[in-house]
Amino acid sequence: AQTVTQSQPEMSVQEAETVTLSCTYDTSENNYYLFWYKQPPSRQMILVIRQEAYKQQNATENRFSVNFQKAAKSFSLKISDSQLGDTAMYFCAFMKRGNEKLTFGTGTRLTIIP
Amino acid sequence: DTAVSQTPKYLVTQMGNDKSIKCEQNLGHDTMYWYKQDSKKFLKIMFSYNNKELIINETVPNRFSPKSPDKAHLNLHINSLELGDSAVYFCASSQDRGVGYYGYTFGSGTRLTVV
Numbered sequence: 001a002q003t004v005t006q007s008q009p010e011m012s013v014q015e016a017e018t019v020t021l022s023c024t025y026d027t028s029e030n031n032y033y034l035f036w037y038k039q040p041p042s043r044q045m046i047l048v049i050r051q052e053a054y055k056q057q058n059a060t061e062n063r064f065s066v067n068f069q070k071a072a073k074s075f076s077l078k079i080s081d082s083q084l085g086d087t088a089m090y091f092c093a094f095m096k097r098g099n100e101k102l103t104f105g106t107g108t109r110l111t112i113i114p
Numbered sequence: 115d116t117a118v119s120q121t122p123k124y125l126v127t128q129m130g131n132d133k134s135i136k137c138e139q140n141l142g143h144d145t146m147y148w149y150k151q152d153s154k155k156f157l158k159i160m161f162s163y164n165n166k167e168l169i170i171n172e173t174v175p176n177r178f179s180p181k182s183p184d185k186a187h188l189n190l191h192i193n194s195l196e197l198g199d200s201a202v203y204f205c206a207s208s209q210d211r212g213v214g215y216y217g218y219t220f221g222s223g224t225r226l227t228v229v
Contacts, residue, residue: 035217039155045204045220052215089155095217100145100208101170102218104157 002027002094006105013082014113020067021077021108023092030054031097034068034075039107040088048090051075053097079110087112117141120205120221127195128229135190135224137205144209145169146188147218148180151202163188195228202226 003026013019025034036048051059051068058066063080079086092105118139127133139146147170148160162170163182177193188205202225206218 033215033217037217043202043223043225045206045218045223047217047219050215050217091157093217100147100162100164101159102147103159107155 002029002096002103004092004094004103004105006090006092006108008108009106010109010111012111012113015082015084017082018078018080019082019110021079021090021092021110023075023077023105025073025075025092025094025105027073027094027096029096033095033097034066035093035095035102036064036066036075036077037091037093037104038086038088039091040085045091049077082112084112084114086110117219118205118207118221120203120224122224123222124225124227126227126229129195129197131195132191132193133195133226134192135203135205135226137188137190137221139186139205139207139219141207141209141219143207143219144185145207146182146185147206147208148188148190149204149206151204151223153201157204161188161190192226195226197228200226200228 005024032053034051038046049061067076089107094103145164147162151157161180165185166182179191182188202223204223205221
């Protein structure tokens with residue numbers, strides 16, 4: 001079974017700074033997808049960024065980028081120029097290709113300080 | 115236009131009651147899910163349906179029964195509610211069975227409180 005570990009329960013940074021959230025996973029699969037989801041206080045789950053395991057190039061979406069290290073099974077999220085609206089829980093998630101099940105980590109609560 | 119809508123958003127009920135949560139998606143997706151988020155924010159899959167067919171049924175008490183009348187709807191019925199059922203329940207959908215690149219689209223969640 002796949003497991004996803006987020007070792008930072010809480011983090012806080014000053015507005016406009018850069019922050020990196022860590023995620024490691026354990027799998028014997030070779031074809032899979034990785035995701036970061038954001039859950040603000042509104043409770044809505046919002047997809048931030050996604051990565052296909054067979055693509056070596058790291059995914060980027062505006063201020064959000066990932067550092068995907070397949071051999072190390074690491075998938076960290078970097079948020080540049082952090083904004084107050086980035087305050088949320090962030091979940092790392094894994095999905096094996098060919099299987100619909102999304103396995104989540106325990107989340108990191110990120111607070112952006114004005 | 116709400117892509118995945120759940121009703122109700124909040125539900126407070128007494129132990130022993132039976133309740134239902136409804137979910138509808140207008141994205142044309144083939145697969146729908148129910149996830150449970152506990153008090154520690156941990157998210158875990160409960161059920162998955164593809165085109166009205168049950169695909170995933172995790173270890174969930176049989177008091178929980180999903181029903182999918184068509185591929186756009188997935189409802190969750192819970193019998194004999196217990197205190198431990200208090201949680202946020204999320205409905206979600208995805209486009210391509212087995213091709214998960216696009217991930218899920220989630221509903222806004224239903225906060226169930228059993229008193």
